[in-house]
Amino acid sequence: MSKSKKLLVIGGCGYIGSHMVKCLLNAGHDVVVLDDLSAGYKENMLGGELVVGDCGDRVLLDRLFSGHHFDGVLHFASLIQVGESVVNPAKYYQCNVAKTLTMIEAMKDHGIGALIFSSTAAVFGEPVYTPINEAHPRQPINPYGMSKHMVETILRDFDRAYGFRSVALRYFNAAGADPEARIGEGHEPETHLIPLALQAALGKRPALKVFGRDYDTPDGTCIRDYIHVDDLADAHLLALEYLWNGGASTVFNLGNGEGFSVQEVLNTIERVTGKPVPAEDAPRREGDPARLVADASTAKLTLGWKPQYADLETIVQHAWQWELKRG
Numbered sequence: 262m263s264k265s266k267k268l269l270v271i272g273g274c275g276y277i278g279s280h281m282v283k284c285l286l287n288a289g290h291d292v293v294v295l296d297d298l299s300a301g302y303k304e305n306m307l308g309g310e311l312v313v314g315d316c317g318d319r320v321l322l323d324r325l326f327s328g329h330h331f332d333g334v335l336h337f338a339s340l341i342q343v344g345e346s347v348v349n350p351a352k353y354y355q356c357n358v359a360k361t362l363t364m365i366e367a368m369k370d371h372g373i374g375a376l377i378f379s380s381t382a383a384v385f386g387e388p389v390y391t392p393i394n395e396a397h398p399r400q401p402i403n404p405y406g407m408s409k410h411m412v413e414t415i416l417r418d419f420d421r422a423y424g425f426r427s428v429a430l431r432y433f434n435a436a437g438a439d440p441e442a443r444i445g446e447g448h449e450p451e452t453h454l455i456p457l458a459l460q461a462a463l464g465k466r467p468a469l470k471v472f473g474r475d476y477d478t479p480d481g482t483c484i485r486d487y488i489h490v491d492d493l494a495d496a497h498l499l500a501l502e503y504l505w506n507g508g509a510s511t512v513f514n515l516g517n518g519e520g521f522s523v524q525e526v527l528n529t530i531e532r533v534t535g536k537p538v539p540a541e542d543a544p545r546r547e548g549d550p551a552r553l554v555a556d557a558s559t560a561k562l563t564l565g566w567k568p569q570y571a572d573l574e575t576i577v578q579h580a581w582q583w584e585l586k587r588g
């Protein structure tokens with residue numbers, strides 16, 4: 262294990278951030294979380310210190326960065342609903358870009374130079390080819406994806422101008438939960454397939470809508486790449502170590518590399534839970550490509566990242582245990 266470091270996790274009370282906090286604590290690091298609790302829960306923190314506040318609050322950031330010596334920052338705080346970003350882009354650019362810029366500038370001014378930023382497959386827009394590697398054109402088709410693309414651009418320019426070092430990690434679909442079911446996914450509103458389908462199977466939601474059965478895929482439903490949230494957290498720790506070891510600023514795509522269709526996910530859920538998933542067919546949604554699958558070979562090669570929970574069955578099993586536990 263590397264020497265203990267002190268990390269700031271912004272958005273550490275949310276779904277992915279809370280698994281990151283767990284991963285850092287397991288690795289023996291000290292953790293401070295900054296979260297405004299707008300979409301997260303303090304119960305999600307399995308340890309560390311919580312500071313409740315907004316990541317765009319420069320006065321608070323100056324106080325935090327003067328009061329602690331952070332070896333790095335992991336930035337998960339963001340608004341995440343694609344549909345909402347289309348009808349209210351101001352809200353998304355304000356939170357995801359303006360506040361993030363304030364935070365990055367504060368890091369720079371305080372001489373903290375290791376940032377891991379949560380980006381997304383949405384920076385790519387309509388795929389030109391799959392699996393999608395880092396060189397794929399970035400043409401986001403909604404303000405959510407554009408907001409992440411803008412921050413990636415800011416990070417590139419900060420590196421060129423100030424030598425500010427960062428790694429942006431573009432996740433495809435985060436899924437699963439802590440194998441001990443202490444924490445898991447709990448967005449409000451929920452828009453992700455696996456929790457929606459599990460909740461439909463439990464009768465907590467109406468029938469799940471399957472958007473399109475006429476795609477050019479083996480069973481006609483869309484294919485997506487699901488990566489276990491603990492595997493994502495491991496990649497962040499490896500990316501931090503990469504920067505601490507002098508690695509240059511870069512971006513990595515993070516995914517399973519294997520796509521699963523909506524129907525395959527539903528079949529797996531029925532197998533794991535032993536319950537039928539009530540589902541009804543609905544028309545295709547605008548902007549939903551047939552396939553979105555990551556080529557994560559650069560992260561594997563450069564960081565030595567090896568996802569542990571690559572099979573869909575295990576991902577669903579962990580999500581199901583969490584869903585039962587949260588009741």
Ligand SMILES: NC(=O)c1ccc[n+]([C@@H]2O[C@H](COP(=O)([O-])OP(=O)(O)OC[C@H]3O[C@@H](n4cnc5c(N)ncnc54)[C@H](O)[C@@H]3O)[C@@H](O)[C@H]2O)c1
Nearest residue numbers: 272274275276277296297299300301315316338339379435
């Ligand atoms: N969930 C996915 O599948 C997925 C896929 C690709 C990218 N991402 C990115 O990963 C990150 C985390 O996603 P998540 O699913 O854990 O989301 P989440 O909503 O569960 O967590 C976000 C956390 O940030 C906090 N937050 C939001 N705005 C804040 C602010 N201004 N100041 C301080 N805290 C604030 C929220 O309270 C919440 O705890 C996001 O940046 C998201 O864009 C997620």
